[in-house]
Amino acid sequence: MIPVPLLDLGPQNRALETELRAAFERVMGSNMFILGPEMDAFERDCAAALGVRHAIGVSSGTDALLLALLALDIGPGDEVLLPAFTFFATAGSVARLGASPVWCDVDPHTYNLDLADAARKVGPRCKAIMPVHLFGQSMDMSAVMAFARAHNLRVIEDAAQSMGARWQGKPTMAWGEFGATSFFPSKNLGGFGDSGLVTTSDDTLGERARILRVHGMQPKYYHKLIGANFRMDPLQAAMLRAKLPHLPEYNCARAGNAAFYRRTLLGAPGIAENAPGAPTDARILLPVDRSGEGIWNQFTLRVTGGRRDALKAFLADRKIGSEVYYPLTLDRQECFRGVGRGTEGLDTAHRLSEEVLSVPIFPELTEAQRGAVAAALAEFAQG
Numbered sequence: 318m319i320p321v322p323l324l325d326l327g328p329q330n331r332a333l334e335t336e337l338r339a340a341f342e343r344v345m346g347s348n349m350f351i352l353g354p355e356m357d358a359f360e361r362d363c364a365a366a367l368g369v370r371h372a373i374g375v376s377s378g379t380d381a382l383l384l385a386l387l388a389l390d391i392g393p394g395d396e397v398l399l400p401a402f403t404f405f406a407t408a409g410s411v412a413r414l415g416a417s418p419v420w421c422d423v424d425p426h427t428y429n430l431d432l433a434d435a436a437r438k439v440g441p442r443c444k445a446i447m448p449v450h451l452f453g454q455s456m457d458m459s460a461v462m463a464f465a466r467a468h469n470l471r472v473i474e475d476a477a478q479s480m481g482a483r484w485q486g487k488p489t490m491a492w493g494e495f496g497a498t499s500f501f502p503s504k505n506l507g508g509f510g511d512s513g514l515v516t517t518s519d520d521t522l523g524e525r526a527r528i529l530r531v532h533g534m535q536p537k538y539y540h541k542l543i544g545a546n547f548r549m550d551p552l553q554a555a556m557l558r559a560k561l562p563h564l565p566e567y568n569c570a571r572a573g574n575a576a577f578y579r580r581t582l583l584g585a586p587g588i589a590e591n592a593p594g595a596p597t598d599a600r601i602l603l604p605v606d607r608s609g610e611g612i613w614n615q616f617t618l619r620v621t622g623g624r625r626d627a628l629k630a631f632l633a634d635r636k637i638g639s640e641v642y643y644p645l646t647l648d649r650q651e652c653f654r655g656v657g658r659g660t661e662g663l664d665t666a667h668r669l670s671e672e673v674l675s676v677p678i679f680p681e682l683t684e685a686q687r688g689a690v691a692a693a694l695a696e697f698a699q700g
């Protein structure tokens with residue numbers, strides 16, 4: 318039995334050991350440990366890769382969202398439309414600033430925000446919308462931008478899971494007023510600890526975000542705005558910069574693994590695509606990249622008939638890692654009791670939290686490992 322972890326960072330980082338050690342030594346030798354030329358160079362490379370005017374390195378993906386909201390002056394009395402089925406930080410950042418999340422349902426096939434539900438819930442206090450490109454699959458950003466224009470909303474893309482994904486050829490993070498991503502180690506561009514990035518092509522907003530990142534200070538010790546310390550470390554920037562040129566090949570390898578699962582499993586008894594018209598007796602539904610430009614941060618199955626936890630246990634017996642992202646929707650979290658509005662009509666989000674299971678998709682999966690995952694899924698779906 319070949320063990321298959323959900324994620325193994327070792328092979329990816331070992332392959333770049335020389336470049337990573339060189340980056341580390343460069344920073345150590347420079348004695349510049351706060352911002353400086355390493356940060357500038359990483360930010361320039363990110364801006365070029367993402368097709369934006371400004372890329373601002375920050376302490377985490379969560380802080381990237383906070384900084385974007387702060388720069389847009391979103392706070393008490395304001396509402397932000399966001400999906401109920403996402404990681405905590407999407408809504409946590411909104412609530413942390415005293416603004417209110419408006420919980421929206423998600424699409425059962427893409428797992429992304431359902432704009433029809435947003436249209437039912439948008440109101441006069443809504444100031445922004447936060448589409449999340451969940452699991453690396455791009456949200457339909459043309460539709461989001463049209464919706465935002467119609468309702469006079471700012472757009473903050475939560476691209477924590479979608480660095481490198483595009484919609485109609487244009488990168489995620491380049492559509493809205495702001496994009497925010499995370500370099501948490503499990504992300505497609507995985508760092509060496511916590512860090513994140515804010516992007517914008519609006520010069521005024523970019524300048525505000527930069528000032529807010531350093532306590533709202535400009536010039537030194539004169540504070541224009543109430544910011545905080547949201548800085549990324551130059552050590553992190555230098556090491557991530559060594560990995561950034563490899564992101565397309567990492568994403569491509571993930572896409573190869575997704576294509577393998579689909580090729581091997583679609584048509585097997587009990588397995589179908591998670592698309593409209595899927596047979597009702599399918600036990601496992603495989604995810605689809607609707608845009609054709611997603612980057613598969615996770616390969617997230619739907620397991621029907623209340624058997625999700627049984628599949629997780631079945632895989633664990635075969636030493637195959639899997640994870641439930643996410644077992645409880647945000648509207649049902651203890652900390653959000655009575656927070657925000659829109660808790661009605663979240664049926665798909667609630668159903669997904671009971672059905673989803675993510676299986677290994679990381680770029681360095683071997684043939685034997687992905688074969689073992691596919692074989693286990695086929696066996697379970699048949700049983």
Ligand SMILES: Cc1ncc(COP(=O)(O)O)c(C=O)c1O
Nearest residue numbers: 377378379404406407477499501
């Ligand atoms: C959708 C989403 N938003 C925000 C974040 C927050 O990023 P970080 O963990 O870097 O703070 C994450 C990361 O886990 C995420 O998946």
